Amino acid sequence: MANPDFEELVETFEFLDDWEDRYRHVIDMGKAMDPLEDALRVPATKVDGCASQVWLVPKIEGDVFTFRGESDAMIVRGLIAVLVALYDNQPVSEIGKIDAAAELGRLGLNDHLSAQRSNGLRAMVERIRETAASAS
Template sequence: MASFDDISGDFAFLDEWDDRYKYLIDLGRNLEPYPEAVRDEAHKVRGCASQVWLDAQRDGDAIVLKGDSDAHIVKGLVALLIALYSGKSAQEILATDPEAALAPFDLKDHLTPQRSNGLHSMIKRIRAIAEQDKPV
């Protein structure tokens, strides 16, 4: 999967929103397959109109995220958030300002309110995972 910076650069290169949506869909298609064992209620993200699942595993100090959705654009948003957060420590995840990181994508002006709510629910879930994982 491409790095968040590479995705941001590619996205900025695309002028038309139709192309940007296609790019998001391609990001989602390139996600690592989501394990069936964690496609359950415990891993489902609440607040999303489509079905979204997120799983987090530890790799040393890093939190490794996997995700999936049954909607193409939302799956692309899952991929975008995985690129932003996966592989970081809990402290790094919590120190990342999602609004600032995602601002260059101008998503809030081009996503439906339902997708925007879903994006915020995914971010909230990732931050909650990091909160539970951080050392006291």
């Protein structure tokens, strides 16, 4: 079962009639995120494989995985917000079990992102999964 925040996002996407509205919603989600402090925008938190500048800062407390992120591109910032909805506050042991491609497919993202954006999204998912796996 996906994170309740992600299920809410899926429901929201079902009400949005066209991709333009969904795209705008993803951007608005990114705008609503708190910015990442400059001190956290360092090479260790930067995600390779993204056309835009992307930083992910994971945090594991006990068995709970959380993360924050930032990008210089509005749509990518929104995609980070989507990933937060999918992965944030999940048990570390569950992160690797989440089928990100299938879950994101429920939003129709696979059909509407450029190849570069799709590659960047995969790179972010991989970073999340690697971080959780190394903490297990």
